Amino acid sequence: MFTPIGKNFLPFCSSEVASSIAEARPVVALESTIIAHGMPYPQNLEMALSVEKIVREQGCTPATVGIIQGKIKIGMTHPELQWLAEQNGVWKVNTRDIPYVVHAGATGATTVSATIFCAEAVGISVMVTGGIGGVHRGVEHSWDISTDLAELAARKVAVVCAGVKSILDIPKTLEYLETAGIPVITVGSKHFPAFYLRESGVVTNTWLRGAEEIAGFLKCTWSLSSSGGVLVANPIPSEHAGNEKVIAAAIEQALQECQEKGIEGKSVTPFLLERMCILSGGDSLRANIELVKNNALLGARVAKFLCQNSDKDLS
Numbered sequence: 001m002f003t004p005i006g007k008n009f010l011p012f013c014s015s016e017v018a019s020s021i022a023e024a025r026p027v028v029a030l031e032s033t034i035i036a037h038g039m040p041y042p043q044n045l046e047m048a049l050s051v052e053k054i055v056r057e058q059g060c061t062p063a064t065v066g067i068i069q070g071k072i073k074i075g076m077t078h079p080e081l082q083w084l085a086e087q088n089g090v091w092k093v094n095t096r097d098i099p100y101v102v103h104a105g106a107t108g109a110t111t112v113s114a115t116i117f118c119a120e121a122v123g124i125s126v127m128v129t130g131g132i133g134g135v136h137r138g139v140e141h142s143w144d145i146s147t148d149l150a151e152l153a154a155r156k157v158a159v160v161c162a163g164v165k166s167i168l169d170i171p172k173t174l175e176y177l178e179t180a181g182i183p184v185i186t187v188g189s190k191h192f193p194a195f196y197l198r199e200s201g202v203v204t205n206t207w208l209r210g211a212e213e214i215a216g217f218l219k220c221t222w223s224l225s226s227s228g229g230v231l232v233a234n235p236i237p238s239e240h241a242g243n244e245k246v247i248a249a250a251i252e253q254a255l256q257e258c259q260e261k262g263i264e265g266k267s268v269t270p271f272l273l274e275r276m277c278i279l280s281g282g283d284s285l286r287a288n289i290e291l292v293k294n295n296a297l298l299g300a301r302v303a304k305f306l307c308q309n310s311d312k313d314l315s
Helices: 006-012 015-022 043-057 078-086 095-104 112-122 147-154 170-179 211-224 244-260 265-279 283-308
Strands: 027-030 061-068 071-074 091-093 108-110 126-128 158-161 184-187 230-233
Touching (some): 015 027, 027 112, 043 061, 043 078, 061 078, 095 108, 112 126, 112 147, 112 158, 126 283
Parallel strands (some): 126 158
16 A cells, blocks of 8 residues: 555545646645644645645646545645644654554644655655755754655655755755755755745855756756655745844744753654744744745746656756
C-alpha cells in the first residue's frame, strides 16, 4: 500500500487531481501542516483557500495533501480543509508517520517531507510551501534536523518556498543541502531569503529570474539525474517583509522560551511560530500568509511552463 510508485497512490487522489494527472495538465502540491500547525483558525483556512484560488487562476490544479481519519487525500475538498483547520490534536505527519496515522485512522497534516513523498508517487513535480524545515539552532546538542531535507534529496519534486524558516540555522541548512547534492535556486537575486525577510546574509551563486527559466532548469536537472529534488527559494515581496530587528528579537525570545519549557521534536516549530506571531504583534503571521501566496503564484507558473515544455529538450 505504501510503495512510493504511481498507481498505488492514484486512488488517494481526488477526481480532479487524478484527471489532471492523466491528461498531463499542471498540478501543484500543497502541504497541510501550515494549516493545522502554522497558523490559527480562521486565518489558516482563509490562507489555504486563497492559495488554491491562486493556483487555479494560473490554470493549474491545486492538490493539498493531508490525512483525514486514516484516509490519504491528494487534493482535499473544502469541507476536508475546514475540518483540518478547525481540529485540535491533528498529527504533524512526516514521511515516517504516514503508515501509523493511516493504520490508526487518525487525522494528520503533512509536512514538506510527507507531501513530496505523496506528490512524487503520483507524478506531481512542483510543490509549494511557506518555508522548508531544516537544521535547528543548537543542532550540536539536539541533533534536530528536519526530515524535509532527506526527502528533498530523494524525491523528484521542486519545492517552492521563501527559503528556510528564520527560526532555524540557515547556514547549516544550506551546508546540508550542498552535502546532499540538492540544487538551490534563488529567484531574482543572489541573496538567499530568510522566510519573513528577503535576505538571510547568505549569498548563493545559483539564481534565476523567473518561472520560465526555473522550469527549464528543472528539465535540465532531471534529464541529468533520475532522482532528487530542487529547492526554489523565492523572497517575500518587499512590501510584505518583516522588520529585521523586530523579527530577530522575537526569534531570540521565542527560542529562549522554548528551551526553558523543554519543548523538543515536532513541537518546536509550531511553538516557535505561535510565539513569533504574538511577540511580533501579528506581523509574522501577516508576512507568512503573503509569502505563501507569493510562492503559490510562482509555483503555479513553474508547473505550467513545465507542462508546456514537456515535449521539448530544455537541457
